[in-house]
Amino acid sequence: MSSEPHPAADPLPDRFDTPGVTPEGAAWLASAGTYPRSTLALWEERPAAPVVLPCGTAFDVVSAPTIFGRRMLDRLWDEGPGSGPVAAYRCRMLLFAAPGTAQRLPSLLDWEEWSAGGAGPGRSAGIPPLLCHGPGDAVTVPALGTDLGEGAGRPESRWLVAPDTRRPWLPGPEILVWAAVRAARAAASAAVRISIFPPADQDAKVYDVSRRR
Numbered sequence: 001m002s003s004e005p006h007p008a009a010d011p012l013p014d015r016f017d018t019p020g021v022t023p024e025g026a027a028w029l030a031s032a033g034t035y036p037r038s039t040l041a042l043w044e045e046r047p048a049a050p051v052v053l054p055c056g057t058a059f060d061v062v063s064a065p066t067i068f069g070r071r072m073l074d075r076l077w078d079e080g081p082g083s084g085p086v087a088a089y090r091c092r093m094l095l096f097a098a099p100g101t102a103q104r105l106p107s108l109l110d111w112e113e114w115s116a117g118g119a120g121p122g123r124s125a126g127i128p129p130l131l132c133h134g135p136g137d138a139v140t141v142p143a144l145g146t147d148l149g150e151g152a153g154r155p156e157s158r159w160l161v162a163p164d165t166r167r168p169w170l171p172g173p174e175i176l177v178w179a180a181v182r183a184a185r186a187a188a189s190a191a192v193r194i195s196i197f198p199p200a201d202q203d204a205k206v207y208d209v210s211r212r213r
Contacts, residue, residue: 020145025085025163029141032058048143050157056135059084060102062095062176063131063139069093071183073160076171080179084170086161087142092131093160094139097170102134104173112177126184 021029026043030036032053039051055061064072069086070093076083085096097105109127133139142157171179 021159021162022164024166025168026144028058028163028166028168029053031166043144047145050140050143052138052140055102055133055137055139056099058099059096059170060099061133061137061139062097062101062105063089063092063133064095064180065128066091066093068128068180068183068187069095071186072176072179075179075182075186076175079182080175081171082169083161084168085159085163087157087159089140089142089157095171095176096163096168097176098172099134101171101173101176102132102137105130105132105176108173108177109180112181126188127180130180 026040027036029051030039030043032055033039033051034054039053042049042051063069066088072095073083073086073093083095087094087096109130140157142159
């Protein structure tokens with residue numbers, strides 16, 4: 001018997017830039033819609049077709065600018081519990097979250113700002129507007145796979161963390177606030193390092209201010 005795995009059983013690659021969705025993940029996505037069987041039938045016939053799905057039942061979605069969203073994703077995986085499914089759509093990153101997140105996240109971000117007590121910038125300073133999609137909203141989810149044919153360019157929507165189970169773990173609003181605050185701090189820290197350490201000038205003396213007490 002050959003030791004090579006069947007193509008359909010190949011494990012997913014690294015958690016980022018995954019190429020597609022497992023059948024279990026597709027079933028979970030389809031469960032968000034009114035007619036799951038019709039959605040699955042469409043995907044079976046046209047696996048490269050994106051589909052619009054409603055939020056608020058199987059998931060909510062938090063949409064962040066691409067760069068900031070990637071920073072949030074890094075914090076979730078490097079320092080936190082990981083993430084649920086994540087997709088890139090045009091210039092936004094879509095983080096799939098637990099139902100109810102869209103309603104609670106804005107107030108938690110406001111509280112983070114208020115809790116600074118007026119002593120300088122709030123802890124949520126540097127966080128760009130996050131679009132929260134819940135009941136009554138819908139999002140375009142990427143195609144199940146990325147095999148769009150020879151010569152096809154990079155799709156405008158694609159999975160970064162693809163659904164792979166019928167019951168994926170989804171972060172709630174508290175975890176996403178945590179990730180957003182740390183992503184903002186990381187961005188601010190990087191900006192400070194860039195301003196303190198500009199490109200070296202051959203004729204200039206460089207002062208390492210990090211050693212100053």
